Amino acid sequence: MADTSFDLIVIGSGPGGYTTAIRASQLGMKTAIIEREHLGGICLNWGCIPTKALLRSAEIYSNIKHAEAFGFTVEGKVTIDTKKVVERSRKVAAQLSGGVKHLMKKNKVTVFDGHGVLNGAGKVKVTKDDKPVADLTAKHIILATGARARSLPGLEPDGKLVWTYKEAMVPSTLPKSLLVIGSGAIGIEFASFYRQLGSDVTVVEVMDRVLPVEDEEISGLAKKAFEKQGMKIHLGTTVTALKKGIDTVTAVLKDKAGKESEITVERVILAVGIVGNVENIGLETTKVKVEKTHVVTDEYSRTAEPGIYAIGDLTGPPWLAHKAGHEGVICVEKIAGEKDVHPLNISNIPGCTYCTPQVASVGLTEAAAKAKGHEVRIGRYPFLANGKAIALGEPEGLVKTVFDKKTGELLGAHMIGAEVTELIQGFGIAKTLETTEAELMHAIFPHPTLSEMMHESVLDAYGKALNF
Structure with missing residues (x-):
């Protein structure tokens, strides 16, 4: 019978979860990790990594179009094989997911395939397709369940005409026209990808500038560059409704002055932030506090429930993969009693947006x-x-x-x-x-x-x- 008692259990195997598990094992802790879908989590399988593969394809296509400036002649029309672009992206993700599996084995981390739910003090119940897998115990439990795309009333994604990042990563064909709602890193990366491949792209942002968390001067330069590429950008604007047709969507836009206009596109990408995956993980059986869909923690990732910790996108901003990994390492080093463990300094965390x-x-x-x-x-x-x-x-x-x-x-x-x-x-x-x-x-x-x-x-x- 497999071991069910551990020093540490990590629920979620994204870049925060799997890194944390490895460091815990290095520190001598008997460690288990629970993953309900794919090792590597959203970032590796449906986020950071596969999007960079897509953006690389778009960059190569853009460079080919300007080959003459570098002394090359490309004869004939350069065509895009959307299926192969997507296939390459998925292969990259699969390769790295397999790499995480190898790391778990190498570092003697026990992997449970299933959904982990807190089940009282120091207990986690694992199920798969509603069938029991294991009842685990540990003195320390780290929640690394991540987050998902935020939805807005009346603008809910349907996977066909209105996409989240998941559908945007695996298009069967390139839409001729596209509306991106939200100009943060995710929205702008997809806007950049589709525009470089020839889609007519419109971006709507409720704030007064694109990439609103960036320095205002940089945001201004980004807007000029995007518009030079042919993007249409509406700032200080909200989408009040989406009217779905057979294969098009008509969006109703409202600007700061209250003036309304309409735009009809083939597809819409909703990129208006994230919400933490706090549901169905047993938080109601604990003292863990949740604010605005994210778990509240202290500087060492401790929650209000002794022995339960939370890291990564499940907690506060910035919601970045490298932040999650560092949080987890700090958390387990503090648990292990390592010397000179310091809280994460958020001002030292770089942020990157891989648009053009x-x-x-x-x-x-x-x-x-x-x-x-x-x-x-x-x-x-x-x-x-x-x-x-x-x-x-x-x-x-x-x-x-x-x-x-x-x-x-x-x-x-x-x-x-x-x-x-x-x-x-x-x-x-x-x-x-x-x-x-x-x-x-x-x-x-x-x-x-x-x-x-x-x-x-x-x-x-x-x-x-x-x-x-």
């Missing part, structure tokens, strides 16, 4: 820094002044840095342009090390690279830019 152009940031925006009372120095460096960017044929973009004028502390960094999702970690490390402007100025950046723009942006904040 890419957007990435870490720390405070210029407005947020000023609102917190900082007197700031701002550095800017355009891609147009960087040799590598020009050589790549990617001369549009900006690197922006925000410093405290008195102390030289790096408060934030914000980027838009080619490969900034890879560059941002340099500033992430700088913030973690509490690096000042002097140290960043003394750092030697290789030439010719895009990373030189990071250096020049720091120099610019202090009036010392050398190449602009």
